[in-house]
Amino acid sequence: MTLRGYFDNSATTRPCEEAVNAVNIALRECWGNPSSLHFKGTESERLLEDSRRSVASLLSCESEEIYFTSGGTEGNNLAVFGAAHKLRRNGNRIVSTSIEHPSVDEALTQLGREGFEIIRIKPDSFGRIAEEDIISAVNSDTILVTMMLVNNEVGSIIPVRAAKRAVTRAKAPALIHCDAVQAFGKIPVKPSQLGADIVTVSSHKIHGPKGVGAIYIKNGVKILPRAFGGEQESHIRPGTQAMPAVAGFGAAAEAIGDMKESLERVTLIRDHMLKRFEEIGGIRINSAPDALPYITNISVIGIKSEPMLNYLSSEGICVSSGSACSKGKRSRVLTEMGLDKEAMESPLRISFSRFTTKEETDRLVDAVASGKSGIRSK
Amino acid sequence: MKEVILIKNGELALKGLNRRTFEDMLIKNMKNRLRSLGDFTFEVQQSTIIAQPDSEDIDLDQAVERVGRVFGIAAFSRAAACEKDFQKILSCAAEYLEEDLEGASTFKVEAKRSDKKFPLTSPEICREAGGYLLNKFPHLTVDVHNPDITVNIEIRDTAAFIHGRQIKGAGGMPTGSSGKACLLISGGIDSPVAGYMMAKRGLSLTAVHFASPPYTSEKAEQKVHRLLERVTRFSGRIGLWVVHFTEIQENIKDNCPEEMFTVIMRRMMMRVAQLIAQRENAGALITGESVGQVASQTMPAIACTDAVCEIPVFRPLIGMDKDEVIDIARNKTDTFDLSVLPYEDCCTVFTPRHPRTRPTLDYAEKAETGFDWRPMVEEAARTARLVVIG
Numbered sequence: 030m031t032l033r034g035y036f037d038n039s040a041t042t043r044p045c046e047e048a049v050n051a052v053n054i055a056l057r058e059c060w061g062n063p064s065s066l067h068f069k070g071t072e073s074e075r076l077l078e079d080s081r082r083s084v085a086s087l088l089s090c091e092s093e094e095i096y097f098t099s100g101g102t103e104g105n106n107l108a109v110f111g112a113a114h115k116l117r118r119n120g121n122r123i124v125s126t127s128i129e130h131p132s133v134d135e136a137l138t139q140l141g142r143e144g145f146e147i148i149r150i151k152p153d154s155f156g157r158i159a160e161e162d163i164i165s166a167v168n169s170d171t172i173l174v175t176m177m178l179v180n181n182e183v184g185s186i187i188p189v190r191a192a193k194r195a196v197t198r199a200k201a202p203a204l205i206h207c208d209a210v211q212a213f214g215k216i217p218v219k220p221s222q223l224g225a226d227i228v229t230v231s232s233h234k235i236h237g238p239k240g241v242g243a244i245y246i247k248n249g250v251k252i253l254p255r256a257f258g259g260e261q262e263s264h265i266r267p268g269t270q271a272m273p274a275v276a277g278f279g280a281a282a283e284a285i286g287d288m289k290e291s292l293e294r295v296t297l298i299r300d301h302m303l304k305r306f307e308e309i310g311g312i313r314i315n316s317a318p319d320a321l322p323y324i325t326n327i328s329v330i331g332i333k334s335e336p337m338l339n340y341l342s343s344e345g346i347c348v349s350s351g352s353a354c355s356k357g358k359r360s361r362v363l364t365e366m367g368l369d370k371e372a373m374e375s376p377l378r379i380s381f382s383r384f385t386t387k388e389e390t391d392r393l394v395d396a397v398a399s400g401k402s403g404i405r406s407k
Numbered sequence: 408m409k410e411v412i413l414i415k416n417g418e419l420a421l422k423g424l425n426r427r428t429f430e431d432m433l434i435k436n437m438k439n440r441l442r443s444l445g446d447f448t449f450e451v452q453q454s455t456i457i458a459q460p461d462s463e464d465i466d467l468d469q470a471v472e473r474v475g476r477v478f479g480i481a482a483f484s485r486a487a488a489c490e491k492d493f494q495k496i497l498s499c500a501a502e503y504l505e506e507d508l509e510g511a512s513t514f515k516v517e518a519k520r521s522d523k524k525f526p527l528t529s530p531e532i533c534r535e536a537g538g539y540l541l542n543k544f545p546h547l548t549v550d551v552h553n554p555d556i557t558v559n560i561e562i563r564d565t566a567a568f569i570h571g572r573q574i575k576g577a578g579g580m581p582t583g584s585s586g587k588a589c590l591l592i593s594g595g596i597d598s599p600v601a602g603y604m605m606a607k608r609g610l611s612l613t614a615v616h617f618a619s620p621p622y623t624s625e626k627a628e629q630k631v632h633r634l635l636e637r638v639t640r641f642s643g644r645i646g647l648w649v650v651h652f653t654e655i656q657e658n659i660k661d662n663c664p665e666e667m668f669t670v671i672m673r674r675m676m677m678r679v680a681q682l683i684a685q686r687e688n689a690g691a692l693i694t695g696e697s698v699g700q701v702a703s704q705t706m707p708a709i710a711c712t713d714a715v716c717e718i719p720v721f722r723p724l725i726g727m728d729k730d731e732v733i734d735i736a737r738n739k740t741d742t743f744d745l746s747v748l749p750y751e752d753c754c755t756v757f758t759p760r761h762p763r764t765r766p767t768l769d770y771a772e773k774a775e776t777g778f779d780w781r782p783m784v785e786e787a788a789r790t791a792r793l794v795v796i797g
Contacts, residue, residue, distance in 0.1 A: 333751075335622070335624065335750075335751045336621045336622045336751075336756075337621070338621075338624075339620055339621035339622070339623070339624045339625075340620075340621035342621075342624075342625075343620060343621055400621075404621060404622075405657055405660045405661070405757065
């Protein structure tokens with residue numbers, strides 16, 4: 030099957046050449062254990078620290094504030110549990126939203142079972158979270174505020190900055206964690222500007238290899254590790270680093286280029302796509318007008334997600350249904366947004382990358398249009 | 408010391424003159440199932456089949472696991488084969504079952520002597536061996552009624568065999584001994600269980616799956632491959648025919664009354680499956696239906712689907728509750744976790760809002776006159792794609 034359009038970049042991205050080369054070199058030449066004392070070890074350690082610097086530079090932070098993990102899910106778990114358990118004597122409330130990624134949401138559910146009070150702020154009908162709600166949810170008993178910067182299903186941008194104000198105002202002992210997996214490499218993610226103490230990012234959403242990610246932990250902030258048994262990553266994440274993937278991550282971070290320019294280009298393509306969807310008619314846009322243009326959630330009214338997705342796939346075009354699957358399992362985010370029944374049955378998530386072109390987007394729109402007329406509605 | 412597997416066949420003993428054929432079939436099935444582990448030599452002695460690995464490198468743990476899933480076996484055991492010299496038999500028993508005997512506190516010895524030329528009688532063997540083992544393992548006491556371990560000594564024509572525990576076999580009859588049938592499989596919980604149950608009664612399986620892209624996905628078909636792979640552990644190799652069903656389903660949707668979608672769809676499926684069954688020399692169809700489970704499985708609905716079949720339709724789950732089926736899917740076929748993967752399958756496409764639960768045959772026949780399905784059914788059967796599983 031030839032790929033005629035890839036619009037599932039929020040699930041994963043195609044590794045860029047720079048990343049592929051870096052992985053190759055790490056596998057073929059620089060394969061030592063970075064903790065070893067001999068020259069093969071030092072060689073690898075140099076590669077490890079170079080990669081760390083590359084990721085740190087994209088986050089505008091110090092390289093010693095970067096800890097490599099296996100990816101977004103591990104990073105979020107480490108951040109949420111590590112912070113909550115570290116501060117459990119200082120308070121009991123954790124503030125979050127009801128549209129977090131499962132790796133935060135289910136970690137919070139577990140913390141709820143352990144006795145923490147979990148507050149999940151609800152979004153509006155576009156998946157946006159109001160600043161006032163964050164401010165009023167944080168009290169002096171709050172030990173953790175954890176929020177994503179960009180929602181993975183609808184692209185809404187969450188005003189994470191408000192968390193800092195809320196914490197200061199409430200005189201709470203809280204740490205602030207931001208899951209920036211979907212924002213990283215698309216818009217500037219600067220922990221200091223976000224007011225975040227911990228930030229999660231992942232490699233394979235920025236054209237790097239899978240199996241690696243990182244968390245930023247602000248200098249001076251302490252969290253508890255989830256695993257024990259090694260000195261790697263300053264005891265925060267023990268275990269020999271996955272060097273080929275780490276090297277690829279570093280290279281992918283280096284290769285990001287001008288984010289502002291990419292965003293402008295992607296915005297134009299997104300606007301063009303929305304205009305064409307409007308011409309076709311019968312397509313509801315579930316994403317907010319001010320959502321990150323890289324992620325657009327639509328509902329093709331009357332056509333269930335799965336047949337449309339299968340049809341597009343048979344045309345060489347990849348999108349995601351936004352919800353896990355048919356058979357009753359519905360998207361939690363869209364449910365929280367209060368979508369009506371028709372829109373709930375037919376969501377598609379179209380997610381761009383900086384490599385997305387207008388031509389392939391036109392192929393997507395054409396295929397959606399022909400799917401819409403060819404597929405029997407339920 | 409050589410280790411072998413002693414296999415007692417089940418209902419085979421009852422089958423009179425056919426016994427030989429059945430035994431041959433059982434041995435063939437075992438050979439197939441064990442092939443990837445290495446070669447075994449099979450020998451029939453009285454009502455026992457002895458499977459002996461040709462090389463010592465063969466993983467006998469794996470072999471035992473696989474033999475446990477071959478139908479037509481009532482019970483089997485791992486045994487040590489030993490020369491028919493009583494002193495050697497005694498030391499072999501002590502050595503082979505050492506671990507079991509060390510872990511037990513009571514035991515007994517049972518002996519079977521089919522080689523009547525052997526100098527000791529069965530009671531004598533028991534007595535002598537019991538004394539010998541008591542001496543070797545002084546912590547043991549004899550308990551003839553409820554021992555922790557039974558030491559079995561069998562004196563057969565070619566050798567003596569020593570074994571401890573007997574393992575219950577999968578039961579049933581050797582797959583293939585009852586012929587071949589065609590399983591309709593959607594990807595739900597029921598059909599793999601139905602296939603398993605009929606294989607147990609000696610049927611070899613071929614299967615038909617209906618794919619309706621784009622309404623169903625490639626993943627739904629892969630799920631069926633994986634489900635059947637689990638069934639093949641019991642049934643042996645299965646030829647799966649994947650039928651492209653989209654055109655027929657779209658035509659039902661466009662041209663038939665909505666309340667009858669499912670009944671008509673099932674009639675079409677039966678017709679296609681029957682054509683494939685005939686081509687494959689399969690004598691019956693197998694489905695996972697159970698009375699009243701869903702609208703298309705009420706008695707009148709089943710009557711409507713049955714009416715298009717000229718060969719028998721076996722429905723082994725017909726009187727079972729869902730939890731009974733799930734029990735088999737969990738504990739026997741190990742297919743439950745796969746079955747509940749949430750992909751749309753052919754049966755969930757275009758489900759009517761209010762299906763008719765008491766359709767009459769007249770109405771079903773009238774309802775499907777809305778389009779010329781005959782050429783489509785033939786085309787679907789003709790163009791079905793074969794995937795060999797197992």
